[in-house]
Amino acid sequence: MKNEEVKQGIIFPFGQENVAYAEDFIGKSYLASLVNDPELNVGVSNVTFEPGCRNNWHQHHEGFQILLITGGEGWYQEFGQPARLLHPGDVVVVHNDVKHWHGATKDSWFSHLAITAGTPVWLEPVADEEYEKVEQGAE
Amino acid sequence: MKNEEVKQGIIFPFGQENVAYAEDFIGKSYLASLVNDPELNVGVSNVTFEPGCRNNWHQHHEGFQILLITGGEGWYQEFGQPARLLHPGDVVVVHNDVKHWHGATKDSWFSHLAITAGTPVWLEPVADEEYEKVEQGAE
Numbered sequence: 001m002k003n004e005e006v007k008q009g010i011i012f013p014f015g016q017e018n019v020a021y022a023e024d025f026i027g028k029s030y031l032a033s034l035v036n037d038p039e040l041n042v043g044v045s046n047v048t049f050e051p052g053c054r055n056n057w058h059q060h061h062e063g064f065q066i067l068l069i070t071g072g073e074g075w076y077q078e079f080g081q082p083a084r085l086l087h088p089g090d091v092v093v094v095h096n097d098v099k100h101w102h103g104a105t106k107d108s109w110f111s112h113l114a115i116t117a118g119t120p121v122w123l124e125p126v127a128d129e130e131y132e133k134v135e136q137g138a139e
Numbered sequence: 140m141k142n143e144e145v146k147q148g149i150i151f152p153f154g155q156e157n158v159a160y161a162e163d164f165i166g167k168s169y170l171a172s173l174v175n176d177p178e179l180n181v182g183v184s185n186v187t188f189e190p191g192c193r194n195n196w197h198q199h200h201e202g203f204q205i206l207l208i209t210g211g212e213g214w215y216q217e218f219g220q221p222a223r224l225l226h227p228g229d230v231v232v233v234h235n236d237v238k239h240w241h242g243a244t245k246d247s248w249f250s251h252l253a254i255t256a257g258t259p260v261w262l263e264p265v266a267d268e269e270y271e272k273v274e275q276g277a278e
Contacts, residue, residue: 011149011209011227034230040203042181042254044230064179068252070150088150091173091183113207115181115254 001051003072006109010071010088012046024122026131027053027103034113041117048111049074054103056125060094063118067092067102074110075134076102077126083134086110101126106135140190142211145248149210149227151185163261165270166192166242173252180256187250188213193242195264199233202257206231206241213249214273215241216265222273225249240265245274 007014015032018025028050035044048071057079067076069090076092077083079099086092086102094100096118103126104110146153154171157164167189174183187210196218206215208229215231216222218238225231225241233239235257242265243249 009228012207012230013228034207035205035232037232039234040205040232041256042205044205044207044254066174066179066181066183068151068173068183089148089152091151093174093176093179095178113252115183117180 002108004109006048006071006111009046010111012070012113014048015046018047021055024058025053025055025103026125029053029055043116045114045116046070046111047114048109049104051104051108052106052131054126054131055101057099057101057123059097059099059121059123060116060118061097061121063116064096065094065117066115067094068113068115069111070113071109071111073105073108074103074112075105076100077134086112099123141247143248145187145210145250148185148187149250151209151252153187154185157186160194163195163197164192164242165195165264168192168194182255184253184255185209185250186253187248188243190243190247191245191270193265193270194240196238196240196262198236198238198260198262199255199257200236200260202255203235204233204256205254206233207252207254208250209252210248210250212244212247213242213251214244215239216273225251238262
């Protein structure tokens with residue numbers, strides 16, 4: 001597997017296995033909360049995905065999400081759009097209610113900072129067939 | 140000077156010399172805007188300080204700022220409080236209207252991501268004497 005160094009935490013802590021959201025992911029992810037402050041309308045966390053791990057399709061309702069890619073290689077896809085291959089230094093803005101998923105490529109660890117506002121709405125998984133299509137560049 | 144690698148940009152772009160805000164800083168800083176989206180209530184930028192560079196005392200009015208330290212060594216100080224020495228992986232939350240400054244240590248480059256909401260209110264510079272006190276641990 002590529003980019004194993006991501007498991008050491010890229011600048012920010014790797015955190016713990018993300019068991020609270022396990023049912024909203026395929027594969028294992030790891031979460032370190034960096035900012036969780038009731039006075040702010042955003043939270044910040046460091047999210048790491050094992051190879052092949054991705055979250056289910058979801059939306060950020062009455063909010064948004066910003067992804068700042070820090071390690072490895074991953075995917076971001078908005079519903080009905082081609083998937084975008086992500087590397088460190090890339091930035092993704094997810095607007096209010098946009099249906100999307102993100103995760104690692106099949107053979108690489110992946111990490112991003114996530115700046116999140118609003119309420120997540122979890123939808124269906126990214127099925128193996130759907131994910132394979134992205135991996136094969138068929139999207 | 141220490142941590143010269145910060146000038147290459149730590150994961151995110153180093154950007155350009157921050158001439159627009161030059162009067163609100165002592166020394167040279169560099170700014171790369173990462174997210175500047177009218178649909179969001181926050182912006183994200185990568186800010187780099189040359190050794191000894193610091194911004195003036197300021198506040199974020201009707202907002203906040205989150206600093207995610209990515210490179211080198213720097214200071215954060217809230218008015219009336221001891222300064223906090225910062226290293227990569229450190230996180231600072233600046234609440235609404237809190238008077239503060241941040242910048243590099245005297246002999247190190249320094250970079251952080253800044254997640255900012257609200258309107259900055261720029262106040263007086265951090266005078267050399269004040270900065271030297273922090274450097275000498277007299278604070």
